[in-house]
Amino acid sequence: AQSVTQLGSxxxxxxxxxxxxxxxxxxxxxxxxxxxxxxxxQGLQLLLKYTSAATLVxxxxxxxxxxxxxxxxxxxxxxxxxMSDAAEYFCAVxxxxxxxxxxxxxxxxxx
Amino acid sequence: xxxVTQSPTHLIKTRGQQATLRCSPISGHTSVYWYQQALGLxxxxxxxxxxxxxxxxxxxxxxxxxxxxxxxxxxxxxxxLELEDSALYLCASSPLAGGDEQxxxxxxxxxxx
Numbered sequence: 001a002q003s004v005t006q007l008g009s010x011x012x013x014x015x016x017x018x019x020x021x022x023x024x025x026x027x028x029x030x031x032x033x034x035x036x037x038x039x040x041x042q043g044l045q046l047l048l049k050y051t052s053a054a055t056l057v058x059x060x061x062x063x064x065x066x067x068x069x070x071x072x073x074x075x076x077x078x079x080x081x082x083m084s085d086a087a088e089y090f091c092a093v094x095x096x097x098x099x100x101x102x103x104x105x106x107x108x109x110x111x
Numbered sequence: 112x113x114x115v116t117q118s119p120t121h122l123i124k125t126r127g128q129q130a131t132l133r134c135s136p137i138s139g140h141t142s143v144y145w146y147q148q149a150l151g152l153x154x155x156x157x158x159x160x161x162x163x164x165x166x167x168x169x170x171x172x173x174x175x176x177x178x179x180x181x182x183x184x185x186x187x188x189x190x191x192l193e194l195e196d197s198a199l200y201l202c203a204s205s206p207l208a209g210g211d212e213q214x215x216x217x218x219x220x221x222x223x224x
Contacts, residue, residue: 036215043115043201044215090154097167098144099203099213101154 002027004074004091006102014110019063019078021105023091026072032094033074035065038104039087047089050074061085081109113138115216117202123222124192132187132219136204143185144205144213145177149198157200160185161208192223 007022025031032051036044048059055067065076074091086109091102116135124130136143145157156169160179168175174190183204189196199220203213 034212043117043217044203046212046214049212097159098156098169099146099154100156103153 002029002031002093002095003100004033004093004102006089006091006105008105009103010106010108012108012110013081015083016080019076019081019085019107021076021089021091021107023065023074023076023102024072025074025091025093027093033065033067034092034094034099035059035063035074035076036090036092036101037061037087038090044090047076081107083109083111085109115202115204115214117200117216117219119219120217121220121222123224125224126192126194128192130189130192130196130221130223132189132200132202132221133184134187134202134204134216135184136202137206137214140204140206140214141183142205142208143179143183144203145185145187146201146203147171147198148201148218149195152198154201158187166208189221194223197221197223 003026005024034049035047048057050057050067058064063078088104088106090104092099118133142161144159147155159167163179177187179185199218201218203215205213
């Protein structure tokens with residue numbers, strides 16, 4: 001069965017520091033993978049998606065993620081954190097008729 | 112292009128009542144998905160509608176039901192409300208039947224007292 005695991009329910013970084021949010025997937029077939037962001041009291045916004053076209057995927061707001069089949073990972077990174085990046089981030093894998101989400105990682109950014 | 116819209120923003124009901132939540136997908140999208148985001152339980156798939164038909168449902172009891180209208184908007188009904196139904200209910204739409212890229216609305220916060 002396909003699933004995703006997010007390591008670390010909370011991540012704290014200083015403004016300007018590297019952001020690294022971890023996601024590992026389990027899939028018997030090439031997966032479609034996604035990162036979503038949820039700001040307080042809002043819905044989910046799609047950050048980026050991987051659909052096998054390129055292993056390094058660039059998304060909105062300066063985020064990117066690299067698909068590594070050998071490590072079954074799809075970690076999300078941003079070179080320099082901004083205060084406005086504070087939110088909850090969800091990794092998800094697409095099965096034919098639904099998204100399966102990880103448990104989420106709350107990112108805190110300190111000045 | 113207008114995004115996915117949901118109404119109401121907040122809904123307060125008492126245990127045993129019925130709740131109706133509404134969703135309008137992005138124009139041109141035929142698939143609508145419902146998810147429940149309950150505290151401590153994460154995001155759980157509820158229902159998928161496409162072309163007016165229920166295509167799949169998650170592991171929820173039958174008192175969670177819904178429908179999709181000819182204009183592709185959708186309703187989620189929750190009967191015999193229980194306290195643990197309190198959650199954020201998110202609707203998403205997709206241009207292709209079968210998931211893949213989904214666009215989410217802002218959600219309806221349902222509180223059951």
